[in-house]
Amino acid sequence: MKKGRKPANLFKTLSGIWWILVTGSPWNQLPERYGKWNSVYRFHLRWSLRGVFPELLKQTAAEAQSTSMDEFKVIDASHLKAHQDACRHSLPAEERTLGKTKGGRNTKLNACVNGAGKALELTLAPGNRHEILFALEVLGDVSGKVVLADRGYDSDKLRESIFEAGGFPMIPPKSNRINPVFYLSEIGRGRRVVENFFCRIKRHRRVATRYERLTETFISFISLAAIADWVRF
8 A cells, every 4th residue: 555755844734734624724725834735635635544533533532531530421413514615526425424404415423522521432424314323333332331412312222222331321301202211410411511522623614614525534624623622621
């Protein structure tokens, strides 16, 4: 597999990628102080296709969790509006995690955070797919964890899967539920941390609006924003 050359200045290259993430600007508007825009773009594309940034996020989360006594996992999903430039590609929209709802083309970000609202796992899905379909994937290992979520995740099957994996679901029931379930609102309120997480990473304009045609490049920008969230807060 061809690896490509290393960047002449890794700090400048990463700073250029960060500038694009924060400002949401087109790649060809990258200031010259970060190097040639096309070179920075190609490094970002190459690293994205290799999954570098999602892997860095997983390592960052694993190192932090290894010294933490946090007992919560909180999941939720958020729609990310797709710009028209993100829709122009030869691959089918479904394969690029683009869905169509009444609001137009969008992507759904499924996130699992800890009790402090720091990202543990992130996945993308078409905006018209229900978040409960990706709940177990984004949760991962729940042994010994209390799982918090909103009413959108109210499902007997999901609860059973969490119990079988050694976790404890704390999910509020829907108003039309026939069979009652155990739920403590005092604990359930803690799920607000995942909403706060979405608010923080959406301050980065390349996350708030999807300009990326490929799933890999988009999740790389989101992962980089999540890594910065671990460092800053």
